[in-house]
Amino acid sequence: MERAKTDPKQTLNIMGNSILKDINSMKNPGIVLPIRTLSNVFFDEKHRIIRLGDKISRRTYLNVAHTRKFMQTLLVAAECKKIMQQNVSTSIRDMYYILKRTIKNTNENTFEDQNESDPVLEDLEAALNTLREKLHLKADRKGYIAGPIKIVDGEDTIDCTRMGSSGWAIPSNVEPEVIQFRDCTADYVLVIEKDAVWQRLNEDKFWKKHNCLILTGKGQPARGCRRMINRLHNELKLPVYVLTDADAWGYYIYSVIKQGSINLSFLSDRLGTPDAKFIGLTTQDVQQFNIPKNVTIKLNEGDKKRANEMLNYVWFKPKEWQHEIKHMLQAGHKLELEALSSKGIRFISEKYLPQKIQNKEFLP
Amino acid sequence: MVVKTAHEMAKEHRAISISEFFEKNRHLLGYDNKIKALLTIIKEAVDNALDATEEARVLPDIYVKIEELEKEKYKIVIRDNGPGIVKKQVANIFGKLLYGSKFHKLRQSRGQQGIGISGCVLYSQLTSGQPTQILTSTGDGKTHKYRIKIDVKHNEPMIEESQVIKTDKWHGVQVTFVAEGLYREHKQSVIEYLKQVAISNPYANIVFDSPTGKVEFSRGVQVLPKEPDEIKPHLYGVEIGILTRMLHDTKARTIQTFLTSEFSRIGSLTAKKICEDAKIDPRTSPRKLTEEDVKNISYAVKETKLTKPPTDCLSPLGNELIKNGLKKELNPEWVDAISRPPTVYRGWPFQIEVGIAYGGSVAEPSFMRFANKVPLLYQAGDCAITKSITKIDWRRYGLQGSKFPEAPVVIFVHLCSVWVPFTSESKESIASYPVIIKEIKLGLQDCARKLSLYLSGVRKAQMIAEKKRIFERYAGETAVALEELTGSPSKQIEENILKMVEKRWGEINGEEDTEEQRGEGQDRSQANTEHNG
Incomplete structure (x- = not known):
């Protein structure tokens, strides 16, 4: 964490000057970047998160495979510096439009789409050891929270018990400089993969009855959402329980919440929550809760392939997970959260979740 | 019912002359249609002109003219600078089919059978009724002028006019036909033919005065290809008919000398072995061999391993x-x-x-x-x-x-x-x-x-040029970004980037596919796969 304390503005200046120096002395200029692929991440057993290794690549100007990206990296760096100097913040989409232009004497653009500028930005975050939020960049909001907590967002204080049916939308930047917590009385955080299920629990005032916070990332949670979970756990010492579909994608979402992702492995410290527990669904629930067979979905070839791959991931090595994944393969079916509604609309809030939490029936 | 006797039938049978035969089967000579007829005439005359000049070791100068006289009727002129034709041969060369020097000789040449040019005379006379005019001189200041037709029944020349004109010194032949035809300029036309002749005979200069204008195919080299040598036939290529004729014509006294002197690469040992296999005494006179003997020789040849004929007799272009x-x-x-x-x-x-x-x-x-x-x-x-x-x-x-x-x-x-x-x-x-x-x-x-070696070289050069374009393309934007980061003026930075590219150009082309490049490549493919908002 201490590396992040260096001033990103300063780092950008140093980077620019060293490149300029190379150019002026007729050397091939390069930008040193950590490699952000599977080949350069490892599972930190002690802290139980995915971490970036120390392999680096040099993005150089005189390499046809790099030249365009080299230019893009510098354009993004220059723009970040500008934004920081003006002390405004902007979105990563704005950034794309600000920098998109036709290169002189060509019919080529500096950036063809946002898929070109976003990874460059992540490269820069990794290279500068900083968060893009510190570079004054925001992403779209994604994810909602409700429950007994007050959130201080700038000059406003939001009571998350009074957010009606929609909940409070989690912004992309939830760093302590911007967002602080107040008066939290919740016992735990329940993270739900699906927005529809979150809405059901919110309507049932599940958070009130069970004194918890409910939070959804609407599928794979964005980094704001993951950072929020991380902070709720670290600062308020709340246990985190994750509820997803019983399928490979759901388990993957859980693993990203818990130990971070390969792509953003340099941020796992801030985005991962290693103490998170998996509450469900599991394919074993079918038997335990007498869920009718006809609401299960048959595994397709892709599901099977993915499940077999997951058996080999270090973070799915605990015997409980090995057992669950093998059970899924053996049973040959998967399960959506909505399948629980076959037992009645409030089965999930009145029976399934309370029983699991009470009995501490979690997967690690 | 009238019954004909064998004698009566025999009266109806008669030998038809070769000229008569071709009168009826003109397509066999290349006169299937009017367009092709023009081409065939030019082709036969130009082939002869090239053969003649080459044999006389003269760099060919050939003039070809096609002039439309009336609809589908043309005057065709071909002139060369060859050795010319001696007076007594002119009539036979142009007025008699199958007359020629080349059929009996084994030597690489364009014409082979002695049908070509007299065929043109015959076709002209059939389609226009007009004789063919020949002017020729051997370089003695006298030009012989002939107007010739063919007596189709007897395959003999009919000389309509023959005179000697005193002229300047020249040598060569000029032939003028008047014949039916159709002039076109497509893929199988006279002009395409002459163009290809100019390619395969780059030592020739060809001028073509066509109905659409004058074209010159200029001489590209001043040397003639090696002169072909005459060779004797090889036994493997001789069939029974020809063998019988050669046995009849030979001056050799014994079958052994016949084999060694008339054929290429046959020694007396081989000759003796062939005779032995055919059960013929090598000392037998060639004229005394029976049909059976000839057959036996032919079989014996097939069973014998013969030395290949000499191949240095050819005249390739190189x-x-x-x-x-x-x-x-x-x-x-x-x-x-x-x-x-x-x-x-x-x-x-x-x-x-x-x-x-x-x-x-x-x-x-x-x-x-x-x-x-x-x-x-x-x-x-x-x-x-x-x-x-x-x-x-x-x-x-x-x-x-x-x-x-x-x-x-x-x-x-x-x-x-x-x-x-x-x-x-x-x-x-x-x-x-x-x-x-x-x-x-x-x-x-x-x-x-x-060619593929050349093309891969070209592609490599294109790739190198493209590489340089890439380095130059991004210099401007890179400089703009660096100005923002460092405060140095972008114009100067851009100039320096271009200078740097120039300076390190040599080593850039040596260092393709380095470690770092591979690392980057992978990076790109995976970095975008994960969803992150």
Whole structure:
């Protein structure tokens, strides 16, 4: 964490000057970047998160495979510096439009789409050891929270018990400089993969009855959402329980919440929550809760392939997970959260979740 | 019912002359239609002119004129600077079919049978009723002028006019035909023919005065190809009929001397062995052999291993002449040619030459076939050359297309031989002997390899140029970004980036595919796969 304390503005200046120096002395200029692929991440057993290794690549100007990206990296760096100097913040989409232009004497653009500028930005975050939020960049909001907590967002204080049916939308930047917590009385955080299920629990005032916070990332949670979970756990010492579909994608979402992702492995410290527990669904629930067979979905070839791959991931090595994944393969079916509604609309809030939490029936 | 007796029937039978035969079967000589008729006349006369000049070791100057007299009726003039024709031969050469010097000689030449030029005379007379006019001089200041027709029934010349004119000193022949025809300028036309002649005979200068204007195919080199040597026939290539005739004509006293003196590469040991196998006394007089004996000799020959005929008798163009011809007429970006070593089919020596011209003014793929330096324009489908080209996998040589290359290439294939195996009398396509196909294929592959080497070089150069463009393309934006980061003026930075590219240019081209590049490549493919908002 201490590396992040260096001033990103300063780092950008140093980077620019060293490149300029190379150019002026007729050397091939390069930008040193950590490699952000599977080949350069490892599972930190002690802290139980995915971490970036120390392999680096040099993005150089005189390499046809790099030249365009080299230019893009510098354009993004220059723009970040500008934004920081003006002390405004902007979105990563704005950034794309600000920098998109036709290169002189060509019919080529500096950036063809946002898929070109976003990874460059992540490269820069990794290279500068900083968060893009510190570079004054925001992403779209994604994810909602409700429950007994007050959130201080700038000059406003939001009571998350009074957010009606929609909940409070989690912004992309939830760093302590911007967002602080107040008066939290919740016992735990329940993270739900699906927005529809979150809405059901919110309507049932599940958070009130069970004194918890409910939070959804609407599928794979964005980094704001993951950072929020991380902070709720670290600062308020709340246990985190994750509820997803019983399928490979759901388990993957859980693993990203818990130990971070390969792509953003340099941020796992801030985005991962290693103490998170998996509450469900599991394919074993079918038997335990007498869920009718006809609401299960048959595994397709892709599901099977993915499940077999997951058996080999270090973070799915605990015997409980090995057992669950093998059970899924053996049973040959998967399960959506909505399948629980076959037992009645409030089965999930009145029976399934309370029983699991009470009995501490979690997967690690 | 009238019953004819054998005697009566015999009266109705009579020998028809060769002229009469061709009068009725003119397509066999290449007069199937009016367009082709014009081409055939030009072709026969130009072939003769080139044979004559080459034999006299004179650089050919050939003048061709086609003038439309009335609808579908043309005056055709061909003039050469050859040695001319001696007076007493003129009438027979032009007025008698199958008269010629070449049929009895085994020597690489364009004409073979002595049908060609007299066929033109016959066709002209059939379609226009007019005699053919010949002017010739051997260089003694006298020009012989003839007007000749053919007596079709007896295959004899009919001289309508003959006179000696005193002129300046010149030598050569000028023939003027008046005949029916149709002048067109498409793929199988006179102009295409002359263009191909100019390619395969780059030492010739050809002027063509056509109904649409004057064209000159200029001489590209000042040297003639090596003169072909006359050779004796080889026993493997001689069939029973010819063998019988040769036995009749020979001056040899014994069958052994007949074999050693009339055929190529037969020693007395081989001759004795053939006789022994045929159960004939080697001392027998050739004229005393029975039909049975001749058959036996023929069988014995097939069972005997004979030395191949000499192959140095041929007159190939050589790769320099081929390249010169292709260059001067097609103006390609790249050209190369190869001469295969001579080899033998059925006892006849032959040699394959291949040239390829690529790019430049060559826009469309095409191929040109030649036999003894004569372009073959018709019946491409039956020809050994076409078949060989379609058997090459052109994609292996960096060209698109399966049967024919779909690239701007002209493929030139030349077969020279003392006896070209044509599929028909009109001499338009080469018979597909396996050994001939094999040789053509080897030649094509060899030449195509050279082209593919060139093309990969070109592609590499293009890649290097593209590389430089990339480094130059991003200099401006990079400089703008660096100005923001450092405060230095972008103009100066851009200049320095370009200078740096220039300075390190040498080593850039040496260091492709480095470690760091591979790392980056992977990076890109995976970095975008994960969803992160």
